[in-house]
Amino acid sequence: MKKLIASAVMATTLFTAAAGFAEMGSGTDPRVALASLMDGNKGFAKQADVSNLNKMSSVKRRLEVATGQHPDSIIVACADSRLSPEIIFDKGLGEVFVVRVAGNIVAPHELGSIEYALEHLGARLVMVLGHSACGAVGATFDAADPATGIVPETAMEGNIGSLLKDIAPAVEESYFEGKEACIVTNVHNVVEQMENESEIVREGIESGLVKVVAAKYDLTSGRVSLLEEEEHAHH
Numbered sequence: 220m221k222k223l224i225a226s227a228v229m230a231t232t233l234f235t236a237a238a239g240f241a242e243m244g245s246g247t248d249p250r251v252a253l254a255s256l257m258d259g260n261k262g263f264a265k266q267a268d269v270s271n272l273n274k275m276s277s278v279k280r281r282l283e284v285a286t287g288q289h290p291d292s293i294i295v296a297c298a299d300s301r302l303s304p305e306i307i308f309d310k311g312l313g314e315v316f317v318v319r320v321a322g323n324i325v326a327p328h329e330l331g332s333i334e335y336a337l338e339h340l341g342a343r344l345v346m347v348l349g350h351s352a353c354g355a356v357g358a359t360f361d362a363a364d365p366a367t368g369i370v371p372e373t374a375m376e377g378n379i380g381s382l383l384k385d386i387a388p389a390v391e392e393s394y395f396e397g398k399e400a401c402i403v404t405n406v407h408n409v410v411e412q413m414e415n416e417s418e419i420v421r422e423g424i425e426s427g428l429v430k431v432v433a434a435k436y437d438l439t440s441g442r443v444s445l446l447e448e449e450e451h452a453h454h
């Protein structure tokens with residue numbers, strides 16, 4: 220019996236090693252990861268080139284990553300069906316760790332997922348990706364009082380309302396600059412919130428291991444633009 224337990228422990232250890240748990244900060248340099256994302260997006264936007272996605276979705280690749288994952292980047296994106304990160308960045312199996320929720324916002328489940336990928340999968344780049352004409356930000360914008368730009372409590376009830384509640388600060392901040400400005404503010408707010416509410420993200424940035432970037436995808440051009448850090452006006 221003892222022997223069985225011992226071998227079970229050993230099997231677990233081996234499994235963990237095989238599953239490829241990586242040390243924090245052991246993965247690809249975040250600048251390299253970012254360049255790879257932007258490069259993939261360039262090809263997609265220009266000529267709908269997703270050759271890397273195709274190559275990296277082969278049976279060979281599938282089997283290669285079945286025993287472990289070391290994604291180069293974490294992408295927090297909207298659930299909108301028109302911007303699958305794998306497609307718009309031309310990335311295949313095991314390359315991007317994607318967290319998706321309407322309005323690309325972060326609550327404990329999303330932060331926990333990000334922390335998991337930073338701590339155990341070695342990823343060092345986090346991209347928060349908003350997009351043009353976002354329905355979730357749009358719905359929050361439309362719920363706001365046109366005179367004040369304030370989102371009423373009544374709009375924040377229920378499960379859908381919980382999304383509006385987390386997007387509301389961005390809408391209230393930028394209401395009079397219009398919907399697209401609210402989308403940009405929301406991305407910056409999420410970046411800031413991530414730093415404030417996740418010790419792992421904060422320590423990763425402070426130690427220089429982790430980089431967090433804000434970006435926006437344009438549904439029409441297919442292009443992802445990095446949002447200037449200077450626009451991150453809260454600091």
Ligand SMILES: [Zn+2]
Pocket residue numbers: 297298299321322323350352353354355356
């Ligand atoms: Zn959206």
